[in-house]
Amino acid sequence: MPPKADKSSGKAKPSSGGGGGKAKKKKWSKGKTKDKANNAVIFDKTTFERLFKEVPTFKLITPSILVDRLRINGSLARVAIRDLAGKGLIRPISTHSKQLIYTRATKEEDVPKEAAATEKKPKAKKGKKEAAEEAEDDE
Numbered sequence: 001m002p003p004k005a006d007k008s009s010g011k012a013k014p015s016s017g018g019g020g021g022k023a024k025k026k027k028w029s030k031g032k033t034k035d036k037a038n039n040a041v042i043f044d045k046t047t048f049e050r051l052f053k054e055v056p057t058f059k060l061i062t063p064s065i066l067v068d069r070l071r072i073n074g075s076l077a078r079v080a081i082r083d084l085a086g087k088g089l090i091r092p093i094s095t096h097s098k099q100l101i102y103t104r105a106t107k108e109e110d111v112p113k114e115a116a117a118t119e120k121k122p123k124a125k126k127g128k129k130e131a132a133e134e135a136e137d138d139e
Helices: 045-057 063-070 074-086 113-118 128-138
Strands: 090-095 100-104
Touching: 045 063, 045 074, 063 074, 074 090, 074 100
Parallel strands: none
Antiparallel strands: 090 100
8 A cells, every 4th residue: 555645745734722832821710719707706785686676577597597697606696596585586496406497486376375275175076885875865
């Protein structure tokens, strides 16, 4: 077989992008940086007032929500939730050791125990024997 003819007889093609030579080095990105949260470590007067005024109106109350909205740190948020629950302003939904979930206290729960005790209780179902004896007594 005869050797193949070289098509690039003396003329060099200009490289179109990749090849070699003096290509620019890839620059590494610095990465995404998150701003440091400047959350309060102790309650000041305005934050403490907001805690008792606004938080009992939230539908969902967790430590992370208090951290976001009140700009307090996590341990302060947990203590605040315990305080609000102790005063009856919020009620627990789930109190797992890692995530506390509370909601606002509704008015149906604020009914005194005396009023709940005076409500009529449903009658217990009777067994077949008791129903038969009662039917005989009626005759």
